[in-house]
Amino acid sequence: MDERLTITFLGTGTSQGIPIIGSQHPVCLSDDPKDKRLRVSVLVSYNSFNYVIDCGPDFRQQLLTNPIEKLDGILFTHEHADHTAGLDDIRPFFFRQGDIPIYADKRVIKSLKKRFYYIFADGDRYPGAPAVKVNKINKDEPFDLNGLMVEPIEAFHNRLPIFGFKIKDFVYLTDVKRMEDAQIEKIKNVKVLVVNALRKEPHHSHFNLEEALDFAKTVDADTTYFTHISHLLGFHEAVEAKLPPNVHLAHDNLKINV
Secondary structure (H helix, E strand, O other), X not given: OOOOEEEXXXXXXXXXXXXXXXXXXXXXXXXXXHHOEOEXXXXXXXXXEEEEEOOOOOHHHHHHHOOOOOOOEEEOOOOOHHHHOOHHXXXXXXXXXXXEEEEEOHHHHHHHHHHOOOOOOXXXXXXXXXXXXXXXXXXXXOEEEOOEEEXXXXXXXXXXXXXXXXXXXXXXXXXXXXXXHHHHHHHOOOOEEEEEOOOOOOOOOOOOHHHHHHHHHHHOOOEEEEEOEOHHHOOHHHHHOOOOOOEEEOOOOOEEXX
Protein backbone atom coordinates (compact mmCIF):
# COMPACT_ATOMS: atom_id res chain seq x y z
CA MET A 1 0.00 0.00 0.00
CA ASP A 2 1.39 3.40 -1.01
CA GLU A 3 1.50 5.67 2.05
CA ARG A 4 2.29 8.83 0.09
CA LEU A 5 -0.07 11.67 -0.52
CA THR A 6 -0.13 13.12 -4.02
CA ILE A 7 -1.11 16.78 -3.99
CA THR A 8 -2.26 18.45 -7.20
CA PHE A 9 -2.67 22.21 -7.16
CA LEU A 10 -5.87 22.65 -9.16
CA GLY A 11 -5.81 26.42 -8.71
CA THR A 12 -3.47 28.88 -7.00
CA GLY A 13 -5.14 32.22 -7.72
CA THR A 14 -7.12 34.67 -5.67
CA SER A 15 -10.84 35.33 -5.97
CA GLN A 16 -10.69 36.92 -9.45
CA GLY A 17 -8.07 34.54 -10.82
CA ILE A 18 -5.25 35.56 -13.15
CA PRO A 19 -5.69 37.06 -15.67
CA ILE A 20 -8.40 39.34 -14.33
CA ILE A 21 -11.10 40.02 -16.88
CA GLY A 22 -10.26 43.14 -18.87
CA SER A 23 -7.03 43.87 -16.98
CA GLN A 24 -4.02 45.36 -18.74
CA HIS A 25 -1.70 44.64 -15.82
CA PRO A 26 1.57 43.11 -17.09
CA VAL A 27 1.12 39.90 -15.04
CA CYS A 28 -2.37 39.46 -16.51
CA LEU A 29 -0.86 39.78 -19.99
CA SER A 30 1.98 37.33 -19.29
CA ASP A 31 2.59 34.41 -21.67
CA ASP A 32 4.06 32.29 -18.87
CA PRO A 33 1.59 29.48 -18.00
CA LYS A 34 2.67 29.79 -14.36
CA ASP A 35 1.21 33.30 -14.29
CA LYS A 36 -2.24 31.99 -15.21
CA ARG A 37 -4.03 31.02 -12.01
CA LEU A 38 -7.49 29.54 -11.49
CA ARG A 39 -9.29 29.91 -8.18
CA VAL A 40 -7.60 28.16 -5.27
CA SER A 41 -8.10 24.42 -4.71
CA VAL A 42 -6.07 21.24 -4.25
CA LEU A 43 -6.66 17.57 -5.01
CA VAL A 44 -5.40 15.15 -2.37
CA SER A 45 -4.95 11.60 -3.65
CA TYR A 46 -4.15 8.67 -1.37
CA ASN A 47 -4.11 5.05 -2.52
CA SER A 48 -7.30 4.86 -4.62
CA PHE A 49 -9.06 7.82 -2.95
CA ASN A 50 -9.45 11.40 -4.18
CA TYR A 51 -10.44 14.35 -2.02
CA VAL A 52 -10.67 17.99 -3.05
CA ILE A 53 -10.15 20.90 -0.68
CA ASP A 54 -12.56 23.62 -1.84
CA CYS A 55 -14.38 23.71 -5.17
CA GLY A 56 -14.56 27.20 -6.60
CA PRO A 57 -16.02 28.48 -9.86
CA ASP A 58 -13.23 26.86 -11.92
CA PHE A 59 -13.88 23.35 -10.55
CA ARG A 60 -15.11 21.84 -13.82
CA GLN A 61 -12.19 23.21 -15.82
CA GLN A 62 -9.72 22.06 -13.18
CA LEU A 63 -10.94 18.46 -13.26
CA LEU A 64 -10.96 18.38 -17.05
CA THR A 65 -7.28 19.35 -16.91
CA ASN A 66 -6.57 16.95 -14.02
CA PRO A 67 -9.10 14.16 -14.58
CA ILE A 68 -10.04 11.65 -11.89
CA GLU A 69 -12.43 8.72 -12.21
CA LYS A 70 -14.10 9.24 -8.84
CA LEU A 71 -14.40 11.89 -6.16
CA ASP A 72 -14.52 10.60 -2.59
CA GLY A 73 -15.33 13.91 -0.96
CA ILE A 74 -14.87 17.67 -0.68
CA LEU A 75 -13.40 19.48 2.32
CA PHE A 76 -14.36 23.13 2.70
CA THR A 77 -12.16 25.74 4.35
CA HIS A 78 -14.94 28.33 4.46
CA GLU A 79 -18.02 29.55 2.61
CA HIS A 80 -16.75 32.32 0.31
CA ALA A 81 -17.70 32.01 -3.35
CA ASP A 82 -14.19 31.44 -4.70
CA HIS A 83 -14.07 28.31 -2.50
CA THR A 84 -17.61 26.97 -2.99
CA ALA A 85 -19.20 28.20 -6.23
CA GLY A 86 -18.36 25.03 -8.19
CA LEU A 87 -20.37 22.68 -6.01
CA ASP A 88 -22.97 22.07 -8.75
CA ASP A 89 -20.21 20.61 -10.92
CA ILE A 90 -20.08 17.45 -8.80
CA ARG A 91 -22.97 16.20 -10.98
CA PRO A 92 -20.92 13.79 -13.15
CA PHE A 93 -19.51 12.17 -10.02
CA PHE A 94 -22.96 12.05 -8.40
CA PHE A 95 -24.50 10.35 -11.45
CA ARG A 96 -21.81 7.63 -11.26
CA GLN A 97 -21.37 7.31 -7.52
CA GLY A 98 -24.41 8.66 -5.70
CA ASP A 99 -24.31 11.25 -2.91
CA ILE A 100 -20.90 12.95 -2.63
CA PRO A 101 -19.56 13.39 0.92
CA ILE A 102 -18.75 16.94 1.99
CA TYR A 103 -16.92 18.00 5.15
CA ALA A 104 -17.41 21.47 6.62
CA ASP A 105 -18.13 23.53 9.72
CA LYS A 106 -21.83 23.93 10.59
CA ARG A 107 -21.75 27.62 9.60
CA VAL A 108 -20.40 26.68 6.18
CA ILE A 109 -23.05 23.97 5.76
CA LYS A 110 -25.74 26.53 6.57
CA SER A 111 -24.36 28.85 3.88
CA LEU A 112 -24.18 26.06 1.30
CA LYS A 113 -27.78 25.04 2.04
CA LYS A 114 -28.91 28.58 1.35
CA ARG A 115 -26.88 29.03 -1.84
CA PHE A 116 -27.43 25.53 -3.25
CA TYR A 117 -30.85 24.81 -1.76
CA TYR A 118 -31.73 22.38 -4.57
CA ILE A 119 -28.73 20.17 -3.77
CA PHE A 120 -29.84 19.83 -0.15
CA ALA A 121 -33.58 19.56 -0.89
CA ASP A 122 -35.50 16.79 0.84
CA GLY A 123 -38.18 14.77 -0.86
CA ASP A 124 -39.01 15.46 -4.52
CA ARG A 125 -35.63 16.24 -6.09
CA TYR A 126 -35.16 17.57 -9.61
CA PRO A 127 -33.72 14.63 -11.63
CA GLY A 128 -30.63 16.54 -12.77
CA ALA A 129 -29.62 17.87 -9.36
CA PRO A 130 -26.71 16.34 -7.46
CA ALA A 131 -26.87 15.40 -3.79
CA VAL A 132 -24.36 15.36 -0.98
CA LYS A 133 -23.75 13.49 2.25
CA VAL A 134 -23.11 16.11 4.94
CA ASN A 135 -20.35 15.60 7.49
CA LYS A 136 -20.06 18.40 10.04
CA ILE A 137 -16.54 18.88 11.34
CA ASN A 138 -15.32 20.73 14.39
CA LYS A 139 -12.20 22.43 15.63
CA ASP A 140 -9.90 20.09 17.56
CA GLU A 141 -11.77 16.97 16.40
CA PRO A 142 -9.83 14.91 13.81
CA PHE A 143 -11.91 12.94 11.34
CA ASP A 144 -11.32 9.89 9.19
CA LEU A 145 -11.27 9.76 5.38
CA ASN A 146 -11.06 6.08 4.48
CA GLY A 147 -8.23 5.47 6.90
CA LEU A 148 -6.63 8.87 6.43
CA MET A 149 -6.84 11.03 9.56
CA VAL A 150 -7.44 14.74 9.01
CA GLU A 151 -7.00 17.39 11.68
CA PRO A 152 -8.83 20.72 11.26
CA ILE A 153 -6.62 23.72 11.97
CA GLU A 154 -8.41 26.93 12.91
CA ALA A 155 -7.28 30.24 11.48
CA PHE A 156 -8.87 33.65 10.95
CA HIS A 157 -9.70 35.31 7.64
CA ASN A 158 -9.98 38.82 9.03
CA ARG A 159 -12.48 38.04 11.82
CA LEU A 160 -14.01 34.96 10.15
CA PRO A 161 -12.96 31.61 11.67
CA ILE A 162 -11.91 29.23 8.92
CA PHE A 163 -10.34 25.79 8.70
CA GLY A 164 -7.09 24.57 7.29
CA PHE A 165 -6.27 20.87 7.30
CA LYS A 166 -3.35 18.77 8.50
CA ILE A 167 -3.17 15.44 6.70
CA LYS A 168 -0.22 13.26 7.73
CA ASP A 169 2.82 15.53 7.21
CA PHE A 170 1.01 17.94 4.89
CA VAL A 171 -0.73 21.15 5.99
CA TYR A 172 -3.02 23.19 3.74
CA LEU A 173 -4.01 26.73 4.75
CA THR A 174 -5.56 29.47 2.67
CA ASP A 175 -7.13 32.88 3.28
CA VAL A 176 -5.26 33.18 6.58
CA LYS A 177 -4.57 36.50 8.28
CA ARG A 178 -4.07 35.32 11.85
CA MET A 179 -3.65 32.09 13.80
CA GLU A 180 -3.55 31.40 17.51
CA ASP A 181 -0.30 30.05 18.96
CA ALA A 182 -1.93 26.78 20.03
CA GLN A 183 -2.95 26.07 16.44
CA ILE A 184 0.50 26.95 15.11
CA GLU A 185 2.05 24.45 17.54
CA LYS A 186 0.03 21.66 15.88
CA ILE A 187 1.68 22.22 12.51
CA LYS A 188 5.30 23.02 13.35
CA ASN A 189 8.02 21.06 11.56
CA VAL A 190 5.74 19.33 9.05
CA LYS A 191 7.22 18.21 5.75
CA VAL A 192 5.04 20.39 3.50
CA LEU A 193 3.17 23.58 4.33
CA VAL A 194 0.88 25.36 1.87
CA VAL A 195 -0.25 28.86 2.85
CA ASN A 196 -1.59 31.99 1.17
CA ALA A 197 0.60 34.89 0.05
CA LEU A 198 -1.68 37.36 -1.69
CA ARG A 199 0.55 40.27 -2.69
CA LYS A 200 3.40 42.48 -1.47
CA GLU A 201 1.21 45.20 0.02
CA PRO A 202 -0.65 44.54 3.32
CA HIS A 203 -4.22 43.26 3.12
CA HIS A 204 -6.95 43.27 5.77
CA SER A 205 -7.79 39.55 5.54
CA HIS A 206 -4.84 37.77 3.88
CA PHE A 207 -1.15 37.31 4.55
CA ASN A 208 0.95 39.47 2.28
CA LEU A 209 4.33 38.14 1.14
CA GLU A 210 6.23 39.38 4.19
CA GLU A 211 3.68 37.90 6.60
CA ALA A 212 3.65 34.59 4.72
CA LEU A 213 7.44 34.39 4.87
CA ASP A 214 7.40 35.11 8.61
CA PHE A 215 4.72 32.45 9.11
CA ALA A 216 6.72 29.93 7.08
CA LYS A 217 9.75 30.61 9.25
CA THR A 218 7.68 30.08 12.42
CA VAL A 219 6.20 26.78 11.22
CA ASP A 220 9.61 25.66 9.90
CA ALA A 221 8.31 23.08 7.44
CA ASP A 222 10.79 21.23 5.27
CA THR A 223 9.19 22.87 2.22
CA THR A 224 6.62 25.66 1.96
CA TYR A 225 4.46 26.53 -1.04
CA PHE A 226 2.57 29.81 -1.37
CA THR A 227 -0.89 29.89 -2.94
CA HIS A 228 -3.95 32.18 -3.27
CA ILE A 229 -1.77 34.57 -5.26
CA SER A 230 -2.92 37.75 -6.98
CA HIS A 231 -1.41 39.47 -9.98
CA LEU A 232 -0.08 42.13 -7.59
CA LEU A 233 2.50 39.71 -6.20
CA GLY A 234 4.36 39.90 -9.51
CA PHE A 235 5.61 37.52 -12.19
CA HIS A 236 5.96 33.94 -10.99
CA GLU A 237 9.58 33.45 -12.03
CA ALA A 238 10.72 36.84 -10.69
CA VAL A 239 9.14 36.27 -7.27
CA GLU A 240 10.28 32.64 -7.09
CA ALA A 241 13.90 33.70 -7.69
CA LYS A 242 13.89 35.87 -4.55
CA LEU A 243 12.38 33.33 -2.15
CA PRO A 244 14.37 31.26 0.37
CA PRO A 245 15.59 27.86 -0.97
CA ASN A 246 12.84 25.88 0.78
CA VAL A 247 9.99 28.26 -0.12
CA HIS A 248 8.28 28.22 -3.51
CA LEU A 249 5.33 29.68 -5.34
CA ALA A 250 2.86 26.97 -6.19
CA HIS A 251 1.37 27.07 -9.68
CA ASP A 252 -1.66 25.51 -11.31
CA ASN A 253 -1.29 21.78 -12.12
CA LEU A 254 1.83 21.38 -9.94
CA LYS A 255 1.99 17.88 -8.42
CA ILE A 256 3.98 17.02 -5.31
CA ASN A 257 4.34 13.85 -3.24
CA VAL A 258 4.40 13.92 0.55
